[in-house]
Amino acid sequence: MDQDGVIVFKGWNLKGGLDLEGHKDLSRQYSINNTAIPDELIYPLVDRSGNVLTALAKTGERVLKGQVIAGSKGVQGTLLHAASSGLVKENEWRMIAHPSGLKSECLIVATDGLDECCPIDEPVDYRQLSAADICEKVHQAGIVGLGGASFPTAIKITPNNVHTIDTLIINGAECEPYITCDDRLMQQYPSEILLGIQVLLRALAIKNCVIGIEEDMPEAIEAIQKAIECSGFNQIQVKVVPAVYPAGGERQLIYLLTGRETPSQGFPVDIGVVCQNVGTVMAVYQAIVKGQVLIERVVTVTGTGINKPQNMWARIGTPIKDLVSQCGGYNGPNERLIMGGLMMGFSLPDDSVGITKATNCILVATSKEVTKSSEAEIQPCIRCGECASVCPVNLLPQQIYWYSQGGAHQKCQSFGLFDCIECGCCDVVCPSHIPLVQYFRASKSKVFLKRREDEAATLAKQRFERRDTRQVQEKVAREQRIRVKKLALVKRQKESVSSSAKMQDKP
Amino acid sequence: MLWICLLFAILGVILGYAAFRFKVEGDPLVVDIEALLPQTQCGQCGFPGCKPYAEAIAQGKADINQCPPGGEVGVKALADLLGLDAKPLNESFGIEKEKKVAVIVEADCIGCTLCIQACPVDAILGAAKYMHTVIASECTGCDLCVEPCPVDCIVMTAIKPSVLNWQWPKPIPNRH
Ligand code: SF4
Ligand code: SF4
Ligand code: SF4
Helix, strand or coil, X not given: CCCCCEEECXXXXXXXXXXXXXXXXXXXXXXXXXXXXXXXXXXXXECCCCCEEEECCCCCCEECECCEEEEECCCCCCEEECCCCEEECCCEEEEXXXXXXXXXXXXXXXXXCCCCECCCCCCCXXXXXXXXXXXXXXXXXXXXXXXXXXXXXXXXXXXXXXXXXXXEXXXXXXXXXXXXXXXXXXXXXXXXXXXXXXXXXXXXXXXXEEEEEECCCHHHHHHHHHHHHHHCCCCEEEEEECCCECCCCHHHHHHHHHCCCCCCCCCHHHHCEEEEEXXXXXXXXXXXXXXXCCCEEEEEEECCCECCCEEEEXXXXXXXXXXXXXXXXECCCCCEEEECCCCCCEECCXXXXXXXXXXXXXXXXXXXXXXXCCCCCCCCCCCCCHHHXXXXXXXXXXXXXXXXXXXXHHHHHHCCHHHCCCCCHHHHHCCCCCCHHHHHHHHHHHHHHHHHHHHHHHHHHHHHHHHHHHHHHHHHHHHHHHHHHHHHHHHHHHHHHHHHHHHHHCC | CHHHXXXXXHHHHHHHHHHHHCCCCCCHHHHHHHXXXXXXXXXXXXXXXXXXXXXXXXXXXXXXXXXXXXXHHHHHHHHHHHCCCCCCCXXXXXXXXXXXXXXXXXXXXXXXXXXXXHCCCCCXXXXXXXXXXXXXXXXXXXXXXXXXXXXXXXXXXXXXXXXXXXXXXXCCCCCC
């Protein structure tokens, strides 16, 4: 069923994976709705990778839409902009979008409803911009990967001396059940996405681009295909990938589209690939072509627990409850509120949490959806090997689990703990209902903790040794000082003795 | 006066050079043992720091179960390294406790500098008659500054759980 110019995969040539029920029809047929300005915008001052952001707007200051209000330092530093105009309140500890369910310091903007904008840059022709200009603008616009990882996009597209990039991969394979935000973006904004791709290709100074879209999104495939024909951007290729989970995992998609394998513990750049999510490309378009900074994104609000599932343009920082009420509210008592997808997302303690740049989906799950091992009794591993047969990374989950539950976290690493993408396939198939992924996450946490402790111990050792050396030096110097003083004293005594002798001699 | 200064300058240079030139490469066994100790530098083991304790173990002058901050895990690691049997921590040296950090109640600090002198890792900042403060990230939680403070304004505080130090909990195993 090859369509014109569209390459369709005949088979799934990636090991493992699952054929999951998509539940995409809950939301994918409705166009993306705009949302009202919430009363409050909530911005946590720490991101999911643990980077701390410094508030750059003062308490009581009136900020405009698009104004920089916080930023993180370091090579991975990013900027955060206010999504509407209003007053900056005193920082508060609020519940944030984090699996811990802990509170964290947040910058809060009480909006004034005026939605007054910062003056925006005159739109420029991207073809006049140098690669460095594009990277700088992308950084200034606060763009990070909107697929979930939140890695700063400017870093990904800044050329370096080590890697030669030859292919740009656009991830439109929205493989997680329920999520349809990228699908809608491709259906509604195909030409904008193509322009965004052109900008990225210019920044990377390459020509080759492949968009990977899952086969169960025919409208998106068609829309992009049509836009390519109209625009004449023929170097952009559409490849249809099978609707198998996790075809949209970065490494999995790259492998499907190029046949190249990202090395374990390595990155796509190591094999000449830069991968961007469709949402990120849209943000790049808005930043470079329209001069707008990243203050809103498309979020799928869905699940059987909500009255009107849909996709919405939501301002970053909007509390989930505002989005839920605009979707007609909850339709009964809900089992779980999940941020992200059913497979890779995490539960939230309540709906006061603000959405972040990484939030692609809010899933209001009822007992129909929550069929995970959480309620089922955990049984011992029977070593059936089911988990290994579905693992897309070719790991032996049962083996990692064995070491993890025994506390041998370091040993887990030699079985590829850090190659695990936490896709959850193994969890789903395990007949013993073992929450494998949670074991792996716990082990990863422990390994990180050990690393931090080792670093702290090395630092403490250095400081202790330096203090020790200093004390020895001080002691030697003190003794030296005393000796010199003594010598001087003896000399003076001698002198006075001899002079008094002379005096005695004189008369 | 001038020649005294000069003399010190020269001495300083000689000292620095000597430290560099005659640097003794440590006994590899001591280095290995020390690498397993937590570097809290608290002295609970009966030695003035982790390195002296490592040396004592290497020379057979101390047992492997005297370091409370290292805990059972630490004893086991030492036993593995030295080919000995693991044993429980000798509680006469102290018991394993949750790691804490020292916090100076700044309003009460009189600026006596006694805590600075006690801190084995230079984690306290301050000067005579000025308020002191602990650099939390450098504090090993050794407790040594608490005792010398004449106004008892140093409190050992539990490390607050935050999203930055949070850990995924291990699933609760079989309930049957
Ligand atoms: S699927 Fe479950 S029971 Fe089977 S081998 Fe893997 S962990 Fe063990
Ligand atoms: S969660 Fe990890 S171990 Fe389990 S299937 Fe996915 S990649 Fe493999
Ligand atoms: S008891 Fe304290 S000083 Fe002794 S080895 Fe352990 S941490 Fe180091």
